[in-house]
Amino acid sequence: MESTLKRTWAVIDLDALKENYDKLRRHIGPGVKFLGVVKADAYGHGAIQVSRVLQRCGADYLAVSSADEAVELRRGGITMPILILGHTPKEQVENLIRNNITQAVTCRAKALEYSEEAVRCGGTLKIHIKVDTGMSRLGYLVAGDHFATGVEGICESCRLPGLDAEGIFTHFAVSDEEDEESREYTREQFALFTAVIEKVEEKLGRKFRLRHCANSGAVANWPEMLLDMVRPGLLVYGCGEGARKLGLRPVMRLMTSISTTKTYGPGTSVSYGRIFRTERTTRMGVVPYGYADGFFRSLSGRCSLMTAQGPAPQRGRICMDMCMIDLTDLPEVDVGDEVEVFGPHNPVEELAALAGTIPYELTCAVSKRVPRVYFENGKETERELLLRF
Numbered sequence: 001m002e003s004t005l006k007r008t009w010a011v012i013d014l015d016a017l018k019e020n021y022d023k024l025r026r027h028i029g030p031g032v033k034f035l036g037v038v039k040a041d042a043y044g045h046g047a048i049q050v051s052r053v054l055q056r057c058g059a060d061y062l063a064v065s066s067a068d069e070a071v072e073l074r075r076g077g078i079t080m081p082i083l084i085l086g087h088t089p090k091e092q093v094e095n096l097i098r099n100n101i102t103q104a105v106t107c108r109a110k111a112l113e114y115s116e117e118a119v120r121c122g123g124t125l126k127i128h129i130k131v132d133t134g135m136s137r138l139g140y141l142v143a144g145d146h147f148a149t150g151v152e153g154i155c156e157s158c159r160l161p162g163l164d165a166e167g168i169f170t171h172f173a174v175s176d177e178e179d180e181e182s183r184e185y186t187r188e189q190f191a192l193f194t195a196v197i198e199k200v201e202e203k204l205g206r207k208f209r210l211r212h213c214a215n216s217g218a219v220a221n222w223p224e225m226l227l228d229m230v231r232p233g234l235l236v237y238g239c240g241e242g243a244r245k246l247g248l249r250p251v252m253r254l255m256t257s258i259s260t261t262k263t264y265g266p267g268t269s270v271s272y273g274r275i276f277r278t279e280r281t282t283r284m285g286v287v288p289y290g291y292a293d294g295f296f297r298s299l300s301g302r303c304s305l306m307t308a309q310g311p312a313p314q315r316g317r318i319c320m321d322m323c324m325i326d327l328t329d330l331p332e333v334d335v336g337d338e339v340e341v342f343g344p345h346n347p348v349e350e351l352a353a354l355a356g357t358i359p360y361e362l363t364c365a366v367s368k369r370v371p372r373v374y375f376e377n378g379k380e381t382e383r384e385l386l387l388r389f
């Protein structure tokens with residue numbers, strides 16, 4: 001591990017995570033439960049470490065995207081409720097029941113399969129019904145002409161043996177967008193969701209214990225849509241527009257270091273493809289951070305990394321294991337100095353915008369070669385290297 005530190009590493013600030021949780025808790029108010037989305041290894045931050053903090057802080061639920069991710073958390077000592085948002089093959093039902101894991105149910109066919117399996121193994125599977133109100137991805141179709149059959153399908157599913165329909169949820173497509181068309185779409189999704197719930201509860205003669213729809217965008221922008229429980233991911237990690245608005249702090253700080261500096265005369269081509277040529281005497285730093293670490297090659301020549309003296313423009317093609325940054329105007333920066341790829345001094349949102357993508361993709365892309373170093377109460381508490389030795 002020592003060998004890989006001082007190369008490229010991700011500092012995970014668990015104090016920022018706790019602070020974000022506390023702020024979000026205060027923001028949503030006392031009557032609303034909190035589900036933290038920790039799928040995809042907690043957006044690259046480390047699912048077990050993040051979940052432990054959320055569990056200790058008193059979060060109510062966690063969500064992941066697959067049975068494997070859920071079981072990983074159980075093995076890591078997480079005892080709080082976990083919801084699987086994505087697809088789980090029916091062969092996993094027994095495993096889910098044994099591990100007390102809740103499964104999203106997205107259509108009648110799945111409900112029937114899960115019910116059969118639960119009955120066969122003599123257990124009860126806790127489920128949350130997923131309603132498609134306009135994301136057009138997973139979920140019972142309920143829009144327009146599908147309303148009655150959708151409601152009927154949900155009711156049928158909830159009555160099946162071996163299933164306990166604890167919750168019902170939907171997912172927004174544009175809750176983080178500010179334009180009026182998007183806002184209207186979100187209002188329509190919410191109205192359809194509440195109409196479905198009302199009808200289903202009336203037909204079943206019982207209430208769902210957990211109705212939820214608010215992802216990060218809705219938590220930040222739609223206080224009237226929090227219902228029984230909120231379901232943020234990105235906000236927890238202090239990323240995105242909403243995080244700025246709510247005063248949340250980025251949890252990940254991706255760091256690299258200067259391995260070598262070299263000075264070239266004018267007219268020297270740099271890196272593969274020779275897309276960059278020096279125009280003046282240029283002092284170039286080589287940093288051990290390339291696309292195999294999660295840097296996007298499409299950002300070649302289009303971004304800066306942050307040194308202690310200021311931004312250093314990235315030059316030439318980004319390679320697999322390294323890239324070059326221009327230190328000509330930063331004479332104080334030298335070999336061994338730390339450089340921030342993204343974090344508090346180089347916002348991940350800006351880097352994402354330059355790459356034509358969203359911050360989610362950048363934190364998820366930090367590869368297993370990059371060790372995560374955890375800080376709590378200002379002190380390093382754990383290092384995790386995902387490479388196998």
Ligand SMILES: *Cc1c(COP(=O)(O)O)cnc(C)c1O
Pocket residue numbers: 037039085171215216217231232233234235
């Ligand atoms: C990923 C996901 C979330 C969290 O989304 P954020 O935008 O990160 O808050 C919530 N709900 C579902 C169904 C998801 O897939």
